[in-house]
Amino acid sequence: MRLVKLLANLGYGSRKEVQTAIRHGWVTDKEGNRLKADSKTPHEDILFDDEPLDPAQGVVLLMHKPLGYTCSLKDQGRLVYDLLPDRFRMRKPVLSTIGRLDKETSGALLFTDDGTFLHRVISPKSEVPKVYEVTLDRPLKGDEGALFASGEMMLESEVKPLKPAELEVLDDTHARLILHEGRYHQVRRMFAAVGNHVNELQRSRIGGLGLDGLEEGGWRVLSEDDKALIFAGE
Template sequence: MRLDKFLSGQTACSRSELNRLIRNGAVTVNGIVIRKPDTAIKPETDAVALQGKPVLYQQFHWFLLHKPTGVLTAARDPKQKTVMDLLRQDDRLPKLAPVGRLDLDTSGLLLITDDGQTAHRLLSPKHHAPKYYLAKLRDPFQPEYVQKFRDGILLREGASEEACKPAECAQIHTRLAVLELREGKYHQVRRMFAAAGNEVESLLRVQIGMLQLPPDLPAGTYLHIFNKDVESALKNSDISQVCAFCDAYYSSYWINSGK
């Protein structure tokens, strides 16, 4: 692989900026200064450094973001702040995009990657990874919601009604519930509870498959994650385990806050 191509895939620098840095002696390969951008390297074995900092080879990049409310899930937007604006400048790599979407007024776990194939696996109906949401309701949770959601509650779609796929839900406090979804309709969680006669006041995505939102990750910040973490997002969890996780780390805050 060419040195400039390698660096363009591992850094947020433009190709022209990288060429300038290489020619100015800012790049070493195995400790030797290289000044030719088209120098061939072996990414898996050669030690590359840019301005003295090692550049580690990753074929794909994954970030786990705690999306805050009020931030748009999009790669770019001319008017609104997007989730990509939350990334540090040196993490804004080419081809990065959010995996799916979270509504503007929903917070929680959002993945960002340049691995389109695995992102497609996470989103495709065939492999649709279960997603878990913690909802704070306006009114107390009613036991009949469980069967309504399992049966596939009807949502209005234009002039007709369409049944949701069967979904699991469980109560963890008077007005707190966890909902498992395996599809992604527009504003689905809020519309499902509205169809059941309630209203969602706040909504947090806490888990995808077995991949959890770290309780100590503040809204608006993110982590680099790796293949083993991403693979866990494709595995099935159990709603009782998610309820225990939410009850341990999120319930008291949501009960006592204005969220």
């Protein structure tokens, strides 16, 4: 791929803007040599304004989503994309979230520009487990775990029962819930169906991949080993 197209696809500007940057000498190799539009320098050896390039196409990011941010570019207010470099919004292919967390839910959120990877994670056939830490408004009654695990629970306005889910009771008002699907507001609707209300909700793990000390609002690029962890339970 020509250098101009590579940089434009990574969101560093339009092709015209990237050509200007190249003419001004802002694009170099690691030795400081100015690159030309037709340079064949490997991605990992290119610097833009003395900084390494953003990850190449096929990137997967993990973010610790804070409360108060939404996942769709169509939403109003604070977006999870505001926590990434501005140019990430201009990448081609587009950088998308893998699933969503609502405004009042925090925790593990994945992004990728790899459509095949995205569909593998969200495919019902994959059944990648998602782990949620739940704080409830009222004490648990004791029969929720059996119902959630039954494979027979129905949510209002739906015609297909939920897949079995595992509930670990931590104390009267705190629990850990493991889901193998991702329906709209599923955790909140499950507890509402048994007469309770979710006060706080965090997704702590996707497959075998956890937040592992990542600060709220922080993000990192996943390695191949990290990506494999997501599917470790398949």
